[in-house]
Amino acid sequence: MKKYKWRIIAGAVIVIALITVAIFYNHKQRNTLEVAIFAGSYWDVANANSYVIIDEAISRFEEAHPGVTVHYYSGIRKEDYSEWFSRKVLTGDEADVFLILGEDFNEFAELGVMKNLDSFIKNDSSFDESRYYETSLKSGQYQGNQYGLPYETVPTLMFVNKSLLNREGLDVPENNWTWDDMYNICEKVTRDFDGDGILDQFGTYNYGWTEAVYSNGANLFNENGTKSYFNDEKVVEAVKFTKKIADLNNGTRVTKDDFDAGNVAFMPLPFTEYRTYKTYPYRIKKYRKFQWDCITLPAGPNGGNVSAVNSLLMGISNRTNNEKLAWEFLKLMTYDSQTQSEIFEYSQAASAIKSVTESQKTADILAEDMEKNEKVIDNKVLSKMIEYGAVTPKFSKYNDALALADNEINDLISNGDNVENSLRILQRQITAFLKR
Amino acid sequence: MKIKLYYEKIRDIRLFIMLVNFMAVLFVNSVIIITTTKVCENYKARDFLNSMDTITWKPIYGLIWSLIIIALLIVSSYFREIVFEDNIVFTYGSLSFDFIISVILIFVLGFNFNGILFMVFANMISYAKGNKGKYILISIALISYLFTDAKLISLSYRIYDINDYFAYYDSNTHQYLVILLNLLISLNIMLFIIYCIFLIQKQQGTIEEINSLNSEIQKANADLKNANDQLEKYAKITEHMGETRERNRLAREIHDTLGHTLTGLSVGIDACIATVDVAPDATKKQLENLSEVARNGLIEIRQSVSELKPDAIERLNLDSAITKMITDMKSITDVEIFFDCKVDQMKFDEDEEMAIYRVIQESLTNAVRHGKAKKIWIVMDKTDYMVNLEIKDNGIGCDNIISGFGTKHIAERIRMLGGSVEFSSDKGFCVKAQIPIRWGEEYD
Numbered sequence: 001m002k003k004y005k006w007r008i009i010a011g012a013v014i015v016i017a018l019i020t021v022a023i024f025y026n027h028k029q030r031n032t033l034e035v036a037i038f039a040g041s042y043w044d045v046a047n048a049n050s051y052v053i054i055d056e057a058i059s060r061f062e063e064a065h066p067g068v069t070v071h072y073y074s075g076i077r078k079e080d081y082s083e084w085f086s087r088k089v090l091t092g093d094e095a096d097v098f099l100i101l102g103e104d105f106n107e108f109a110e111l112g113v114m115k116n117l118d119s120f121i122k123n124d125s126s127f128d129e130s131r132y133y134e135t136s137l138k139s140g141q142y143q144g145n146q147y148g149l150p151y152e153t154v155p156t157l158m159f160v161n162k163s164l165l166n167r168e169g170l171d172v173p174e175n176n177w178t179w180d181d182m183y184n185i186c187e188k189v190t191r192d193f194d195g196d197g198i199l200d201q202f203g204t205y206n207y208g209w210t211e212a213v214y215s216n217g218a219n220l221f222n223e224n225g226t227k228s229y230f231n232d233e234k235v236v237e238a239v240k241f242t243k244k245i246a247d248l249n250n251g252t253r254v255t256k257d258d259f260d261a262g263n264v265a266f267m268p269l270p271f272t273e274y275r276t277y278k279t280y281p282y283r284i285k286k287y288r289k290f291q292w293d294c295i296t297l298p299a300g301p302n303g304g305n306v307s308a309v310n311s312l313l314m315g316i317s318n319r320t321n322n323e324k325l326a327w328e329f330l331k332l333m334t335y336d337s338q339t340q341s342e343i344f345e346y347s348q349a350a351s352a353i354k355s356v357t358e359s360q361k362t363a364d365i366l367a368e369d370m371e372k373n374e375k376v377i378d379n380k381v382l383s384k385m386i387e388y389g390a391v392t393p394k395f396s397k398y399n400d401a402l403a404l405a406d407n408e409i410n411d412l413i414s415n416g417d418n419v420e421n422s423l424r425i426l427q428r429q430i431t432a433f434l435k436r
Numbered sequence: 437m438k439i440k441l442y443y444e445k446i447r448d449i450r451l452f453i454m455l456v457n458f459m460a461v462l463f464v465n466s467v468i469i470i471t472t473t474k475v476c477e478n479y480k481a482r483d484f485l486n487s488m489d490t491i492t493w494k495p496i497y498g499l500i501w502s503l504i505i506i507a508l509l510i511v512s513s514y515f516r517e518i519v520f521e522d523n524i525v526f527t528y529g530s531l532s533f534d535f536i537i538s539v540i541l542i543f544v545l546g547f548n549f550n551g552i553l554f555m556v557f558a559n560m561i562s563y564a565k566g567n568k569g570k571y572i573l574i575s576i577a578l579i580s581y582l583f584t585d586a587k588l589i590s591l592s593y594r595i596y597d598i599n600d601y602f603a604y605y606d607s608n609t610h611q612y613l614v615i616l617l618n619l620l621i622s623l624n625i626m627l628f629i630i631y632c633i634f635l636i637q638k639q640q641g642t643i644e645e646i647n648s649l650n651s652e653i654q655k656a657n658a659d660l661k662n663a664n665d666q667l668e669k670y671a672k673i674t675e676h677m678g679e680t681r682e683r684n685r686l687a688r689e690i691h692d693t694l695g696h697t698l699t700g701l702s703v704g705i706d707a708c709i710a711t712v713d714v715a716p717d718a719t720k721k722q723l724e725n726l727s728e729v730a731r732n733g734l735i736e737i738r739q740s741v742s743e744l745k746p747d748a749i750e751r752l753n754l755d756s757a758i759t760k761m762i763t764d765m766k767s768i769t770d771v772e773i774f775f776d777c778k779v780d781q782m783k784f785d786e787d788e789e790m791a792i793y794r795v796i797q798e799s800l801t802n803a804v805r806h807g808k809a810k811k812i813w814i815v816m817d818k819t820d821y822m823v824n825l826e827i828k829d830n831g832i833g834c835d836n837i838i839s840g841f842g843t844k845h846i847a848e849r850i851r852m853l854g855g856s857v858e859f860s861s862d863k864g865f866c867v868k869a870q871i872p873i874r875w876g877e878e879y880d
Binding site: 082086 | 482484494594
């Protein structure tokens with residue numbers, strides 16, 4: 001025993017030293033919260049104030065939690081964010097709290113990158129999930145579990161070329177208009193001005209079959225992505241309607257140039273674009289050759305004036321060392337009324353918190369930069385659009401399944417004739433794909 | 437010799453198993469770290485994540501933890517085999533510790549390599565007692581190996597697959613990496629099997645050794661028996677020789693005493709025959725002398741006879757000897773003898789036993805011959821260092837106690853042992869003797 005005494009003592013000293021270093025390192029780590037965000041807007045609109053909200057939130061957070069430092073890397077562009085963040089995930093260095101791109105959400109939830117927030121939500125008495133729009137909250141769910149909370153939410157509006165309608169002697173439709181109203185207007189405005197046999201003025205640009213599906217109250221998939229409903233009557237109606245609208249164009253392809261030239265009556269437009277290009281300074285950059293406005297999307301016979309609602313989500317890393325701080329910060333970003341109110345001020349999206357979006361302050365902000373004679377979108381209408389909006393289901397094969405369907409249906413709209421039959425075939429294909 | 441050789445081989449295999457395992461663990465970790473670095477360098481992180489089932493632990497942590505656990509395993513086996521070599525508590529404690537940290541290591545490696553279990557069980561099996569324990573541990577090892585299999589675990593838990601990392605490389609490198617990992621896994625299993633075979637062979641070697649030792653013992657036993665038989669023969673011969681010697685001594689004794697006396701008597705009687713008519717007075721005187729000689733001769737014979745041991749006591753213990761004597765006495769006379777023995781262990785020194793036997797023998801003879809007794813009571817009792825002997829009869833007794841050959845002989849024997857004897861005659865004869873017993877040999 002005696003001859004090993006010194007070796008044992010030396011070993012013990014080394015072990016104790018290592019443990020001390022580990023504890024010290026861990027302690028230091030516990031007081032730093034890493035946040036991952038990208039520069040600019042998620043919604044592909046110009047944004048000069050991309051870090052204002054987070055900087056403000058961080059300073060409030062650090063004040064409320066003395067000794068805690070919140071850090072983020074600035075200057076990561078949205079285009080690079082996915083790759084940059086994936087690298088961090090691979091090396092295990094991802095931030096504690098981070099923004100999740102829509103196209104990454106399903107994959108990341110499947111991989112276990114984000115923490116399941118259900119227990120936080122359940123155990124935090126100061127957190128009331130009903131303050132969120134159900135649609136926005138739902139977009140952060142994967143297979144029934146909450147993996148992200150909506151930081152910003154954006155409904156889809158219908159862009160209306162007021163000048164064009166005026167020229168044709170038509171009024172801007174009310175917010176409760178229907179497919180028939182839309183078809184009638186489109187039929188009237190689709191024209192060949194110069195008589196060269198090529199259409200010069202069109203009813204819609206970018207109005208796709210999915211928009212019609214949402215506004216006809218149809219679902220394409222169930223929540224878990226185990227079933228699809230492409231041969232459902234409502235889907236058939238929607239595709240038929242889209243085809244009817246497209247057929248008005250006689251095969252002429254409507255382009256972005258046609259739209260920018262003011263020759264298209266309708267175009268689905270995210271709320272962010274409306275906000276950006278309706279207000280100073282960006283209003284002079286786009287759509288300035290004509291007067292325009294935004295209304296809801298037309299309702300189908302079985303649906304309402306419903307459109308897709310997209311949300312930018314924020315989540316907590318599954319591997320975070322300080323989940324409590326991370327949850328607090330996540331709440332500060334997505335749940336705090338002040339931060340959410342700042343979204344209307346410094347970003348172009350809407351808040352996912354109902355009371356914030358519906359507040360008078362929001363109404364004032366929305367009216368602030370508008371020109372005097374412009375019709376300002378009512379924040380109550382906006383709230384309704386978000387509340388009743390359509391959320392795409394979250395499952396790992398969703399993007400691929402939708403791409404497959406989109407390809408087939410677009411082909412059907414431009415070339416096909418028997419919609420019912422084609423959709424039945426598609427239904428079988430998609431079912432097979434989902435089962436694979 | 438054979439066992440020692442096996443022991444060394446087994447030790448070598450165990451070291452080799454350890455080496456293979458550590459290599460495999462480092463291989464898995466290196467692949468993860470190197471691939472991750474390459475993926476990041478080539479801006480393929482998002483695509484790579486797409487190909488994965490789940491995310492890994494922080495790769496560098498995986499390496500650090502693997503190294504720590506390997507170090508702990510080495511330290512544990514060092515302490516178990518060198519420092520606390522024969523400490524059973526430490527041995528079992530450290531083996532359990534090994535098992536637990538190995539399971540942790542398997543977790544750290546995302547179940548991509550669970551061969552480390554074989555290493556742990558190889559150690560455990562070498563400490564198991566008997567083949568049964570070994571077989572049980574081997575089965576547990578195989579079962580836990582199966583249950584930590586990545587494919588099985590992946591059915592219920594999301595785990596990352598090292599093959600996803602291999603798949604990043606071009607098909608050539610991919611193939612080499614797969615082969616290398618499988619080679620390490622197979623080598624590990626092969627080594628474990630070889631190890632088990634050696635262990636079982638070692639066990640059999642031990643059995644053979646024991647068997648050969650056993651047969652040697654049996655041979656020695658047979659030799660001993662043989663020697664014993666011969667010794668018995670010698671003893672019989674010696675006994676026979678002793679008998680002869682004793683007979684010679686008796687003959688000599690008879691010759692010396694009886695011969696001498698009888699010779700003297702016959703010569704004297706011859707002289708008397710010659711002188712009886714001539715000188716009757718002188719002859720009468722001569723006859724008186726002869727009578728004296730005859731009496732003296734008789735005494736001498738009695739003395740020499742008294743030196744001969746009684747047969748019974750030589751063969752039997754004291755208790756049985758006395759009982760036999762009483763039975764014998766009962767069979768030739770019509771005396772009733774009551775023997776009351778209050779001594780638990782009738783085992784004394786030889787001279788003490790002899791004295792007790794003699795006292796009883798003489799007393800019985802006297803009671804029958806002189807006292808004409810019909811009933812005799814023998815009471816034997818023991819106080820701390822004394823045996824108290826009392827022989828009483830209902831005979832005629834005698835008014836005047838003569839110190840005859842019998843009583844005198846009794847008294848002499850007891851005095852020699854430092855005891856005392858008392859004779860009394862009141863309604864029969866009574867002998868009370870107190871014989872001191874030497875302490876310490878009583879319980880032999």
